Amino acid sequence: MLVLSPLLVPLFTAVLTVLLQRHQRAQQGVSIAGAVVLLLCALWLVQEVSSVGRIQLALGNWPLPFAIEFVADRLSALMVIITAVLGLGVLVYQTSIAEPASESAMLHPLLHGLLAAVGGAVLTADLFNLYVWFELMLITVLGLLVVQDGYRHTEAAFKYFALNLLGTLLFLATVAMLYGTTGQLNFSALADAAQHPELKAVIPVYVAMLMSAFLLKAAAFPLFFWLPASYHSLPAPVLALIGGLITKVGIYVLLRLMGEVFIDQPAVFYEALGWIAIATMISGVLGAAYHWDLRRILAFHIVSQIGYLLLAVALATPASGLAGVFFMVHNILAKAALFLIAGIMWQAAGHYDLRRIGGLYPARPLLAVLFLIAGFSLVGIPPSSGFWGKFLLVQESFVQGRYLWGGLALFVGVLTLYSMVKIWLEGFWKPHPQGTAVTATNRQLTPAYAVVLVLALLLLVTGLYPEPLIQYSEAATSMLWQESAP
Amino acid sequence: MTSRSIMLEYVARSAYWLMLLASVWILLRGHNAPGGGFIAGLMAVAATALLAIVYDVDSARRRLPLQPLQLAVAGVLLALISGIPGVWDDNAFLTHQWWGIEVGNNVFKLSTVIIFDVGVFAAVWGAFATYLFALLDTQGEVT
Numbered sequence: 001m002l003v004l005s006p007l008l009v010p011l012f013t014a015v016l017t018v019l020l021q022r023h024q025r026a027q028q029g030v031s032i033a034g035a036v037v038l039l040l041c042a043l044w045l046v047q048e049v050s051s052v053g054r055i056q057l058a059l060g061n062w063p064l065p066f067a068i069e070f071v072a073d074r075l076s077a078l079m080v081i082i083t084a085v086l087g088l089g090v091l092v093y094q095t096s097i098a099e100p101a102s103e104s105a106m107l108h109p110l111l112h113g114l115l116a117a118v119g120g121a122v123l124t125a126d127l128f129n130l131y132v133w134f135e136l137m138l139i140t141v142l143g144l145l146v147v148q149d150g151y152r153h154t155e156a157a158f159k160y161f162a163l164n165l166l167g168t169l170l171f172l173a174t175v176a177m178l179y180g181t182t183g184q185l186n187f188s189a190l191a192d193a194a195q196h197p198e199l200k201a202v203i204p205v206y207v208a209m210l211m212s213a214f215l216l217k218a219a220a221f222p223l224f225f226w227l228p229a230s231y232h233s234l235p236a237p238v239l240a241l242i243g244g245l246i247t248k249v250g251i252y253v254l255l256r257l258m259g260e261v262f263i264d265q266p267a268v269f270y271e272a273l274g275w276i277a278i279a280t281m282i283s284g285v286l287g288a289a290y291h292w293d294l295r296r297i298l299a300f301h302i303v304s305q306i307g308y309l310l311l312a313v314a315l316a317t318p319a320s321g322l323a324g325v326f327f328m329v330h331n332i333l334a335k336a337a338l339f340l341i342a343g344i345m346w347q348a349a350g351h352y353d354l355r356r357i358g359g360l361y362p363a364r365p366l367l368a369v370l371f372l373i374a375g376f377s378l379v380g381i382p383p384s385s386g387f388w389g390k391f392l393l394v395q396e397s398f399v400q401g402r403y404l405w406g407g408l409a410l411f412v413g414v415l416t417l418y419s420m421v422k423i424w425l426e427g428f429w430k431p432h433p434q435g436t437a438v439t440a441t442n443r444q445l446t447p448a449y450a451v452v453l454v455l456a457l458l459l460l461v462t463g464l465y466p467e468p469l470i471q472y473s474e475a476a477t478s479m480l481w482q483e484s485a486p
Numbered sequence: 487m488t489s490r491s492i493m494l495e496y497v498a499r500s501a502y503w504l505m506l507l508a509s510v511w512i513l514l515r516g517h518n519a520p521g522g523g524f525i526a527g528l529m530a531v532a533a534t535a536l537l538a539i540v541y542d543v544d545s546a547r548r549r550l551p552l553q554p555l556q557l558a559v560a561g562v563l564l565a566l567i568s569g570i571p572g573v574w575d576d577n578a579f580l581t582h583q584w585w586g587i588e589v590g591n592n593v594f595k596l597s598t599v600i601i602f603d604v605g606v607f608a609a610v611w612g613a614f615a616t617y618l619f620a621l622l623d624t625q626g627e628v629t
Contacts, residue, residue, distance in 0.1 A: 001579060004579050008566070008579075011562070011566060012563075012566060014562075015559050015562055015563045015566070018555065018556070018559040019556070019559060057579070059579060060572070060579075060581050060582065061572070061581040109559075
């Protein structure tokens with residue numbers, strides 16, 4: 001049951017919150033309680049897999065490989081706990097007045113549905129089941145876009161829907177073809193089948209299709225344009241959850257499929273993936289440099305960071321996997337913190353456009369410090385958590401002789417610094433263009449500050465004392481790209 | 487709806503129940519033959535859609551056992567609950583339990599699978615009815 005808790009707990013919570021639609025306070029209470037239970041389950045799960053390594057569960061006691069299998073190992077447990085932390089943080093933040101999402105009756109059910117979908121997607125060991133969770137993710141994100149009133153949201157929802165549906169259909173078609181060819185859907189059974197000499201020629205075609213589907217979902221170059229177009233219209237807490245987490249689930253799945261199931265692909269795949277990664281990094285960071293809207297800047301930085309994660313997949317060794325996983329943890333935390341900080345900035349200064357705000361440093365010194373922590377982490381200035389992520393990644397590309405990739409990754413870091421400095425100078429340093437407009441502090445902002453403070457502390461701790469997370473990630477990724485992978 | 491069709495209205499009234507009956511048959515048939523909760527739910531939605539188009543959304547909504555969204559959620563809850571008994575025997579979640587009751591010469595099979603299937607049935611019926619009513623309502627506003 002423990003393996004299934006990351007999907008069952010949010011599902012039950014979602015159902016309860018729908019039943020409590022008429023009672024807003026009770027709904028909020030149940031919603032937060034559900035997130036707390038999820039976090040406890042996640043902690044327990046991490047504890048368990050740290051000692052036993054791997055927990056398997058075949059649904060309904062059907063024999064493998066026919067049963068839908070769920071597997072919790074260190075890698076998926078790490079994703080589960082990050083999801084739980086973000087889920088709880090976002091729900092607590094939502095109780096403050098720093099641009100909460102409009103409390104429509106469907107908000108909490110959809111948020112928990114999203115958490116369940118992420119939990120299912122990271123734990124499943126069955127390709128078709130994975131498709132189902134991705135579908136649920138698509139539906140809940142779409143719902144979250146739609147429940148916010150207004151034309152702007154409908155337009156964003158349509159862009160999101162159209163492009164992600166394309167990815168989903170491609171994914172489904174590939175699942176069907178793979179099943180038709182190999183007769184398997186279970187990950188380990190597929191991994192065995194893919195080794196079959198007769199299939200050596202055809203499997204790479206399917207892998208290429210799967211890769212395209214997940215690259216689209218992860219917003220990689222050149223298919224990233226849907227992300228800034230749809231994400232910027234979301235309120236801060238929802239944006240932190242979606243922007244922080246969802247695209248990374250695509251990367252996680254790519255890492256698992258490339259590293260555990262289809263491990264032995266032609267070299268051209270990794271070459272192509274590496275260049276796509278570099279193009280993603282650069283186009284994301286340039287897009288961010290061009291924009292003035294806080295949310296658009298941060299949304300483009302999601303794209304740019306996805307490039308780093310793709311680079312980790314492209315390098316295809318346990319060491320690059322370690323770098324990727326460490327970077328992913330750091331990045332989800334930093335990104336979520338920045339989006340939440342942007343929400344507070346909006347509340348304090350009145351706008352998301354950097355040209356129309358300012359003067360936050362004298363008015364909100366604590367917020368400024370929090371922004372510096374998260375911003376420096378994103379850029380990767382030592383000894384922040386981002387530094388270790390980038391260090392491990394660049395080191396691995398140099399070890400493999402990919403000097404150009406490593407060098408470009410460093411260069412993109414400099415451009416990231418430019419964006420963060422822009423936010424700092426415009427939002428915090430320069431005086432407010434209308435003189436006074438920074439609003440008075442409000443006690444109702446306390447939950448928002450508390451959440452950002454916790455995220456910033458987590459970032460600081462991983463930056464100053466990275467050893468435990470590195471060791472954990474090393475154990476989590478040691479099975480990637482191994483011939484004897486289970 | 488601009489024009490009424492008396493004949494269609496007359497047929498729809500009885501066809502609604504016939505279609506629901508057929509959907510329940512498909513639901514139960516799913517145990518040994520093609521069928522099951524999902525497809526039966528879709529058939530039930532077809533019946534609801536017939537009423538909603540021939541009459542209007544309100545009268546179709548009144549005929550549902552619950553409000554559409556609540557119906558969907560009750561279905562999900564039922565499906566989730568059906569998986570729990572299996573855990574008692576130290577089995578995996580969703581391991582279904584079977585019992586046989588002998589009545590004369592026949593054995594009626596009872597199982598937790600039927601609870602799961604009814605849950606799926608209700609979830610599909612409710613969820614698609616929600617979409618359907620939302621779509622038909624906006625259509626009314628535009629024209």
